Amino acid sequence: MKVVGALVWLLLPLTARCVEPISMTVGAIVTGVITYYGVHWYSPDQCQLGGNINVTALQVDFEENIFGQHLAKRVILKAVPGFLENRNPKKPLALSFHGWTGTGKNYVSQILARHVYPEGLKSKHVHQFVATLHFPHADLIDVYKDQLQLWIRGNVSACERSIFIFDEVDKMQRGLIDAIKPFLDYYEHIGGVSYRRAIFIFLSNAGGEYISELALHFWKTGREREDIKLSDVEHHLALYAFNSNDGGLWHSSLIAKNLIDFFVPFLPMEFEHVKMCVRAEVRQRGFLEDEDLISTVAKEMTYYPKEEKIYSVKGCKTVSAKLQYHL
Incomplete structure (x- = not known):
């Protein structure tokens, strides 16, 4: 079959x-x-839109809507525009976002897609996979591999500046993600199709525990979270994703062959960052900023570790629902 x-x-x-x-x-x-x-x-005109990006507008969008993620902002603001401006990249751009739920991985990918294509996720050139929705059955992994390869080839053939977003990679069937390895490699063409101008983004909770422990260590030693550098965490994230028993990157050739360009950590959200999320949500809904309301909603989130209660367990994920309750 x-x-x-x-x-x-x-x-x-x-x-x-x-x-x-x-x-x-x-x-x-x-x-x-x-x-x-x-x-x-x-x-062709629609596809060509993907060759340009307004860096200033992207930076403003990040500042207004993404909080506590200095590393993610820094990597994307440097890597993506540089890649888009390169007329002859050697391979597609591959970004792997790691961190607990609610830290902004999905939101960042949506913002990025919107600045490459105005329609964002609704664009015909932006394609999103959700592991538990699109690839739920382990016994169909060979079918999924065939579908995935054919589907990527068809879309890149139609528009070489396609964006592919893989969500819940930590829940993906083992070995499935390796089906896209040829598309991420340093090939000029595969079957007459060039994949070098495509963008692949992987979203995963894998490594969230390590990232949280690192952030907590910086906090306990009196160092600012902004002092955390990509070099402090990127290699560890790659090893964690490769060796973790959970997830689609386990022993993946994408990591073994160094085909992922950046492993981007999303740090846990502190109380002040949650307040920023609430404030941004209030503004988006057109309400006046009420500091008491903002603090009340932020305080209702659950925080960890048990004693220190520094980081939000769900990040900003349930902010909208809690704000709606109070409104």
Whole structure:
């Protein structure tokens, strides 16, 4: 069935393969591929938008909406514009975001996508995978690999400046992520298609514990979290992701072959950062900033460690719901 499904994909017009990944039972795969796809007619002008980015506007967006993540801001503001300006990159840009839930990994990827393509995640050139939604069944991993490769090839063939976001990589089936290894490598072309101008972003909770321990160590020794450097954590994150029993990067060739350009840590959120999240949410909803309300919502979050209570367990993830309750 896997082979038949792949053949069906190959027989489809190239633009017809540019679809969202489909997860279904083996018996429904071929039927689903035939009946559930959207033909994306791409405008060259739309695709060319992905070659430019307003660095100042991106920086302002980060300052207004992303809090406590100096490393993520620094890496993206340097790496992404530089990559987009390079007319002949040697390989695609691959970023791996690591940290506990609610620290801003998804939000940063959404902001970045929006500044490359105005429609953001709604753009036909920005593609998001969610491991537990699109690849839930371990016994279908070979099918997923075929679909993933064909789907990426179809979209990059239509627009070489495609952005691929893989969420919940720590919950992905082992070995699946290696299916995209050829697309991240230093090949000029694969089957007549160049992948060098694409962007791949991986989001994972893996390494969250190590990042939290590092941040706590800096706090206990009286050092500012802004003093944490990428060199302090990046190598450890790569090793953690590679050796962790949980997640799709376990013994992954993407790490073994050094194909991920940056391992970006997202630090745990302190009380003041949570307040910033609440304040930003209040502004976005058009309400006047009430400091008492902002502090009340921030205080209702759960903090750890048990004694010090420095970092929010859920980051800023439930801020919107708690604010709605009070409003």
